[in-house]
Each structure stands twice: as structure tokens, then as C-alpha cells.
Amino acid sequence: MSNKELLLGDEALALGALHAGLTGVYAYPGTPSTEITEYIQQHPLARERNVHRDWSANEKTAMEAALGASYAGKRALVCMKHVGMNVCADAFVNSAVTGANGGLVVTACDDPSMHSSQNEQDSRFYAEFAMTPCMEPASQQAAYDMIRAAYDLSERHGIPVMMRLTTRMAHSRAVVKTGDVREENSLHFPQKPRQWVTLPANSRVRIPELIQTYADLEVEAEQMGFNTYTDAPDHSMGIIACGIAYNYLMENYPDGCPYPVLQVQQYPLPKQMVRRMARECSSILVMEEGQPLVEQRLTGLLELPLPVHGRLDGTLPRCGELNPDCVRKALGLDPLPVREASQVTMPRPPALCVGCGHRDFYTALNNVVRQYDGSRVFGDIGCYTLGFLPPFNALHTCVEMGASLTMAIGAANSGVWPAVAVIGDSTFTHSGMTGLLDACNSNADVTLCISDNLTTGMTGGQDSSGTGKLEQICLALGVAPEHVRTIVPLPKNYDEMERVIREELEYHGTSVIIARRECIQTAKRHAQQKKQQ
Amino acid sequence: MKQDIILAGVGGQGILSIATIIGWAALDQNLYLKQAEVHGMSQRGGDVQSNLRLSTQPISSDLIARGACDLIVSLEPMEALRYIPYLAPTGWIITNTTPFVNIPNYPDTEVLNAELGKVGNVISLDVDSMAKEIGSPRSANMVLLGAMAARLTILDPEKLKEGIQHVFGRKGQAVVDANIAAFEAGYKFAAK
Numbered sequence: 067m068s069n070k071e072l073l074l075g076d077e078a079l080a081l082g083a084l085h086a087g088l089t090g091v092y093a094y095p096g097t098p099s100t101e102i103t104e105y106i107q108q109h110p111l112a113r114e115r116n117v118h119r120d121w122s123a124n125e126k127t128a129m130e131a132a133l134g135a136s137y138a139g140k141r142a143l144v145c146m147k148h149v150g151m152n153v154c155a156d157a158f159v160n161s162a163v164t165g166a167n168g169g170l171v172v173t174a175c176d177d178p179s180m181h182s183s184q185n186e187q188d189s190r191f192y193a194e195f196a197m198t199p200c201m202e203p204a205s206q207q208a209a210y211d212m213i214r215a216a217y218d219l220s221e222r223h224g225i226p227v228m229m230r231l232t233t234r235m236a237h238s239r240a241v242v243k244t245g246d247v248r249e250e251n252s253l254h255f256p257q258k259p260r261q262w263v264t265l266p267a268n269s270r271v272r273i274p275e276l277i278q279t280y281a282d283l284e285v286e287a288e289q290m291g292f293n294t295y296t297d298a299p300d301h302s303m304g305i306i307a308c309g310i311a312y313n314y315l316m317e318n319y320p321d322g323c324p325y326p327v328l329q330v331q332q333y334p335l336p337k338q339m340v341r342r343m344a345r346e347c348s349s350i351l352v353m354e355e356g357q358p359l360v361e362q363r364l365t366g367l368l369e370l371p372l373p374v375h376g377r378l379d380g381t382l383p384r385c386g387e388l389n390p391d392c393v394r395k396a397l398g399l400d401p402l403p404v405r406e407a408s409q410v411t412m413p414r415p416p417a418l419c420v421g422c423g424h425r426d427f428y429t430a431l432n433n434v435v436r437q438y439d440g441s442r443v444f445g446d447i448g449c450y451t452l453g454f455l456p457p458f459n460a461l462h463t464c465v466e467m468g469a470s471l472t473m474a475i476g477a478a479n480s481g482v483w484p485a486v487a488v489i490g491d492s493t494f495t496h497s498g499m500t501g502l503l504d505a506c507n508s509n510a511d512v513t514l515c516i517s518d519n520l521t522t523g524m525t526g527g528q529d530s531s532g533t534g535k536l537e538q539i540c541l542a543l544g545v546a547p548e549h550v551r552t553i554v555p556l557p558k559n560y561d562e563m564e565r566v567i568r569e570e571l572e573y574h575g576t577s578v579i580i581a582r583r584e585c586i587q588t589a590k591r592h593a594q595q596k597k598q599q
Numbered sequence: 600m601k602q603d604i605i606l607a608g609v610g611g612q613g614i615l616s617i618a619t620i621i622g623w624a625a626l627d628q629n630l631y632l633k634q635a636e637v638h639g640m641s642q643r644g645g646d647v648q649s650n651l652r653l654s655t656q657p658i659s660s661d662l663i664a665r666g667a668c669d670l671i672v673s674l675e676p677m678e679a680l681r682y683i684p685y686l687a688p689t690g691w692i693i694t695n696t697t698p699f700v701n702i703p704n705y706p707d708t709e710v711l712n713a714e715l716g717k718v719g720n721v722i723s724l725d726v727d728s729m730a731k732e733i734g735s736p737r738s739a740n741m742v743l744l745g746a747m748a749a750r751l752t753i754l755d756p757e758k759l760k761e762g763i764q765h766v767f768g769r770k771g772q773a774v775v776d777a778n779i780a781a782f783e784a785g786y787k788f789a790a791k
Contacts, residue, residue: 071626072625072626072632097638100638101638237635238633239622239635240632240634240658310661314660317664320659389660389664390662390663390664390667402665402667404665404666405684405686407683408714410706411680411706412677412702413646413702414678414701414702415645416610416643416645417643419643452643526638
């Protein structure tokens with residue numbers, strides 16, 4: 067049975083996973099990966115099969131739960147944005163050591179050009195580092211088709227497989243032909259149980275096996291059909307086009323590329339194909355979305371007899387996402403005639419919504435902290451990071467999930483006072499709770515403000531793990547009950563809010579202020595749902 | 600045949616509802632389609648755009664090249680101007696005239712109109728007023744879709760109406776009819 071559907075790259079991957087016999091998706095929301103899990107959550111097949119599809123507290127718990135499902139012989143999917151790979155890196159890298167039993171696919175969605183991220187790290191490095199294969203589909207159809215192949219590869223070699231998407235694949239729609247629906251795996255345990263206990267004695271046996279597996283995966287990369295070598299008459303240059311870079315290449319040659327092209331959608335690199343290009347062409351141009359991983363592997367440290375061009379020598383931009391224009395330039399084609407940009411157009415940066423509770427919280431916080439010369443406010447990841455921008459200018463730092471409180475602790479230890487941390491509810495349960503335990507254990511002189519909008523706001527309003535439990539969590543971690551304060555961020559409450567904030571700044575120990583009011587976007591949605599009922 | 604479109608607006612204005620209907624019609628007409636969207640942080644009141652490509656042949660890139668866009672369709676006049684470097688020499692701008700002012704340095708209407716005038720091929724229409732006039736103030740986006748349909752030669756306007764029926768069907772026939780009336784008002788305006 068074949069069907070045609072209009073799907074985002076994220077959705078194509080999600081549907082491919084369901085059709086490949088998925089038993090559970092484990093994920094924390096993060097742009098541009100969120101829609102994978104959301105698609106599975108609303109899909110009838112997922113309901114019918116009761117596929118696990120609740121959000122996880124963070125990427126590490128997601129990765130570990132998926133590894134547990136794989137141990138039990140089932141097919142599992144982990145999804146995250148690229149920086150989520152940092153959070154789950156311990157579990158991910160060691161999942162190559164345990165290996166996979168049921169098919170295990172780890173999807174990392176990279177965000178070159180940082181549309182909605184703090185950096186543009188390239189997840190392919192993690193795959194190589196852990197010695198797992200990586201699949202990088204160039205089309206939505208390939209995303210659908212390749213995830214089943216990824217599950218099969220995972221089960222064939224007993225290894226987790228990374229699927230890497232980038233923003234323009236994750237968030238672009240195209241027509242996808244879908245195929246048959248496969249059954250889930252039945253419960254079965256690993257045939258080699260020792261490697262699942264990573265004692266040194268076991269891992270010393272396992273690592274050489276993993277190295278052998280990686281060599282086998284190079285052969286797979288030559289043979290599975292996702293990496294293809296297309297010869298062409300002009301051998302003055304050969305082009306290696308990875309992932310969606312291939313699309314920008316072909317956009318510029320609608321009648322076919324005059325140079326030999328190696329299309330790469332699967333790693334480790336197909337060594338024989340790369341060597342053929344080096345033998346037959348007098349230069350190589352490497353196009354890859356993200357960091358110059360392939361280019362660096364080719365050029366290394368030594369001078370090569372043939373020139374290799376790409377991001378490192380300036381043929382393509384050193385950073386940022388590729389597009390048809392920069393690829394056109396790299397190919398030496400004449401530029402299209404382009405009109406000048408309008409000079410009257412002003413930037414329109416994102417801003418907190420009108421009526422958002424974070425706004426009222428920042429107004430009150432600013433009114434208090436401006437009375438303290440040495441105060442510093444340590445921020446975190448979420449909509450409320452926009453509090454850095456005018457009119458609030460409220461934050462001094464924002465690094466990664468959970469860093470607000472722990473940086474405030476270190477700063478307080480070093481003499482900063484008052485040291486204030488601002489974190490959202492979802493980020494707090496993602497990576498803030500352990501920091502609060504640290505703070506309580508030394509009674510650090512910090513004030514933690516949890517701006518609780520009862521959802522994971524920035525990614526579109528997914529369930530937040532700690533909803534309804536934040537006070538209990540803070541108390542259990544050791545905050546004194548009289549220093550767990552709750553306020554409602556509304557203009558009419560400014561006086562009370564400011565009094566509470568001032569009192570807790572003046573308290574020389576660990577205190578928590580929970581500013582709680584529902585995200586206005588989810589509140590609107592909930593009101594509409596009620597009306598419809 | 601191929602048509603490349605940039606849909607522009609401000610986060611929350613609903614450019615994706617227009618894209619959804621075009622997507623449905625394109626699928627029904629067996630066209631190739633690629634549509635790159637913006638999600639995440641930039642949706643919070645910032646500028647948003649979607650690259651929408653329709654073709655009778657397979658499409659390579661998800662993004663439109665500079666100088667290659669056939670239609671810029673915008674729910675907001677300044678946002679229409681933001682993408683001028685993408686507009687092909689023969690391209691058209693179809694834009695709502697009502698500004699969405701959420702920044703302090705938003706340009707004056709005369710400045711915007713003068714700038715749009717320089718482009719040449721521009722259809723400006725006040726979709727909000729037109730939607731109100733025909734008694735469906737919530738269908739402003741469909742007025743714009745209608746105006747766009749007059750230039751979107753690759754798609755059959757009847758298919759777009761079927762798309763409206765499909766997308767709004769679950770909200771009842773009254774909502775469908777209001778949206779189709781809005782679509783037709785926009786189409787008539789742009790076709791004259």
C-alpha cells in the first residue's frame with residue numbers, strides 16, 4: 067500500500083519510524099526537532115499500538131530510556147536538537163559500547179545559522195567520536211525511507227544509528243510516498259549480555275569489536291545505496307555533496323552537473339568512492355551543511371597532491387548554513403541579477419508576547435535589582451532569554467540548559483551579591499534540580515527565580531515535566547520552607563512581587579521564588595479547546 | 600513549469616494557514632512542492648517567511664535563490680520589502696497594506712509606498728478592510744490567498760477553493776463559505 071502525504075522532514079522521519087515498527091519515542095522538545103515527537107503523539111497508529119510518546123525530562127533521560135527499550139529488543143527513537151547531544155553525550159557514547167539490541171535510532175537536528183540556537187555544532191562529530199553510523203537524508207522522501215534502513219542497520223550490527231537532520235530538512239515540507247507498516251519487535255534480550263555491563267573488563271573486550279564493527283560500517287556505506295557516485299565528463303573537479311548540500315548543487319545544474327558527484331547521505335564515509343574521486347579528478351570541492359567535517363578528514367595536516375576546496379579555504383562560507391547562492395558562487399557560475407536590498411526595512415527581532423507573564427516578572431525583578439549596585443542576573447534557555455533584549459535588559463548571562471543557578475552559585479562563592487538566577491519551569495526540571503541540591507548543600511547565597519508558565523513555551527507549548535510539583539521539588543531538595551515563595555506575575559501585583567523579591571535577595575542563603583502564570587499562548591489554546599467542547 | 604513564492608509576515612499572523620491550503624491544492628494537482636518554514640524563537644513577533652516552491656518537475660533546493668522568486672506574498676507591507684533581493688526581474692509583490700507595528704522605528708506609510716512603487720509589479724490591497732466589507736473579518740488571509748491565486752498560474756483556483764473547503768470543513772459550512780467569499784474578493788481585486 068502506497069500513499070502520498072505532504073510532510074515536514076521531521077514528520078517524514080517520524081512516520082518512517084512508526085512504519086518501521088517503533089515501540090517508543092523518547093525526547094525533550096528543541097527546535098528544529100520538536101515536530102518529530104509531536105507527529106508521533108498525534109498519529110492514530112501510535113495510539114493504536116500504544117507507542118510510548120510522553121516527553122522526557124531531558125535528553126539524557128530520553129537516551130537512557132530508549133537504550134532500555136533497545137535492551138528489551140524493541141525499536142526506539144530518541145530525538146533532540148543538536149545541543150541536546152551534549153546533554154545525553156555520556157549515554158550516547160556509551161550506547162555504542164553496550165551496543166543496540168532492538169533497533170536504536172538517535173535523531174539530532176542541527177541548526178546551522180542558529181535560527182533558534184546558541185551555537186551551530188555539528189552532530190556528525192558525535193557519531194564519529196562514538197563510532198556509530200550516521201545517516202543524513204537529502205530529501206523528505208529519503209528521511210522516510212532511510213529511518214527504516216537505519217533500524218535495520220542498527221539491528222544488523224548491534225549498534226545505535228544517528229540520524230542527522232538540519233533546519234532546512236527538518237522544517238521543510240515535500241510530498242512523501244509512504245510504504246508498508248511493519249510489526250513491532252517482540253521482547254527479546256541481548257545475545258551478548260556482558261557488553262551491557264560496562265565494567266572495564268567487559269569494555270576491554272567490547273572496544274576492539276566496536277572498532278571492527280566500524281570497519282564493517284564503512285563497507286555498508288559503500289553498498290547500502292544512499293551514497294552514490296555519478297560520473298560526468300568534466301574531471302577538472304569532483305564534488306562531494308553531503309546531506310542537503312546536494313540539493314543546492316543540483317539547483318544550480320537543472321540539466322545535470324558537468325562534474326562527477328559523490329552524494330553522501332551515510333557515514334562513515336565511503337572510502338572507496340572518495341578514493342575514486344581523488345584518482346579521477348584533478349580537484350575536489352566539498353559541500354557540507356554544518357562544520358567542515360568531511361573536508362578536514364580529506365585535508366588533515368599534510369599537503370595533498372590535489373587541491374581540496376570547501377569551507378576551510380573560503381570557497382564556501384566558513385560558518386552558517388548553505389544556500390543556492392553561496393553554492394552557485396563556489397561553483398564559479400555567473401550570479402543571477404539581484405535587486406538591491408531595501409534600505410527602509412527595519413529589523414524585527416523576536417520579543418516576548420504582549421501579556422506574557424515573563425514580562426511582568428522581569429519588570430518587578432528589574433525594579434528591585436536596580437537598587438543593588440553589584441547585582442547580577444544569570445539567565446537560562448527559553449522564551450525568557452529574550453529578557454536580555456530591550457526594554458528589559460535584565461540578563462547578564464545565558465549559556466546552556468540549567469547554567470543560570472549553577473553559575474549564580476559560583477559567582478556567589480566568589481563574592482557577587484545579590485546573585486540571582488532566572489530559569490523556566492521546564493528548564494529547571496531538565497537541568498536545574500541538581501544545581502539546586504548543590505546550592506542547598508552549601509546554603510549558597512543565591513535567589514533562584516523559576517518563571518513558571520506551566521509549559522515548555524519556546525518550542526510551542528509542550529507538557530512540562532514539573533508542572534504542579536515545583537514547590538515539592540524545591541522543598542525536597544532542601545530549600546527552607548519559608549524561602550520557597552510563590553508570586554503571580556501580573557501588573558496589579560507589582561508591589562507584592564517586589565516585596566517578595568527584595569526579602570529573598572536580602573536573605574543570605576538559598577531561596578526560591580516561583581513566578582507562576584500560564585503561558586498566554588497555551589492559555590489561548592486551552593480556552594479555545596474548552597469553547598469547542 | 601515552476602513558480603517560486605516567498606510568503607512573508609510577522610510571527611503569529613498566520614502565513615502557514617495560507618501555505619497549508621496551497622499545499623493541499625498542489626498535492627491534489629500532483630505537483631512537486633517544497634516548503635521551508637520557520638519555527639521556534641523567531642515566531643515570537645519577529646519577521647517570518649516561508650519559501651514555497653511549486654513545479655511540474657522535481658525540485659532540488661528547499662530554498663529559493665536570490666533573484667529567482669516569482670511572487671512575494673506578504674501579510675504586511677514592510678515584510679514584503681525585506682525579501683526584494685530574492686525577487687526575479689519579472690516577479691510580483693502582492694501585499695497587505697495594513698502595517699503591523701511592534702517596533703519603535705517602523706517606517707512611515709508614504710516611505711513604504713514609495714519603496715514598493717520602485718519595484719513596479721505590485722498589487723497592494725487592504726485585506727483586513729476587504730474581509731470586513733464582505734462580512735468575514737477573520738478571513739483576511741484568504742483575501743490575500745485569493746489575490747495571490749490570480750498570479751499563481753501553476754495552480755487551478757478551483758483547487759484552492761477545494762483546499763479551503765478541506766482545511767476549514769470541520770468548522771462548518773458557514774466558515775467555509777465566508778473564507779471562499781474572502782478568497783473570491785481577493786481574486787477579483789487582483790485579476791482586474
